[in-house]
Amino acid sequence: EAQVTQNPRYLITVTGKKLTVTCSQNMNHEYMSWYRQDPGLGLRQIYYSMNVEVTDKGDVPEGYKVSRKEKRNFPLILESPSPNQTSLYFCASSSDSYSNQPQHFGDGTRLSIL
């Protein structure tokens, strides 16, 4: 089954404790992206990757890091989480970001930073 898998689905942690949210896709997609969803703000892009070893900042990259060492994985790293990063996070992939192909989304990771 074609899917985007995120882990963990839920996480409660404390300020300053480094965490990683994993994202993996099995569709051999070139493009991957991380979003955060906050009420009334829709989806805001954090980082995206056009291909392996190529990443770019989205609209709200501060406080986040990503890496794309292999095509299928695109982890999101919070080196020193803060309460304003409490949010619902989504990973997405697409066959080509310059085409008209839709994005496939994971089921989300709800992060609470205390």
Next chain:
Amino acid sequence: AQSVAQPEDQVNVAEGNPLTVKCTYSVSGNPYLFWYVQYPNRGLQFLLKYITGDNLVKGSYGFEAEFNKSQTSFHLKKPSALVSDSALYFCAVREGDSNYQLIWGAGTKLIIKP
């Protein structure tokens, strides 16, 4: 600059009645337009898209959308609403033939009452 607006936070419709969820956009060139749906505790799912061609686009679950260039709108419609259509709907746009990323609306909560 690209932008997209969903002017209604919430739309309430009785089951069996037609529904419309509104979306307006602003891009410099030709728009690529998308609608996604989000059910509780799930990621976004692609519904339909407009890239070029016929202004009336048909998608999943009986939904359709009409591209109106003069009004810069891409409203989502369904002739007869089902209770199971209750969800959060997102419109997204990007400028075609560019390297700009998708811009997302804030989302519209659709509530279908039995």
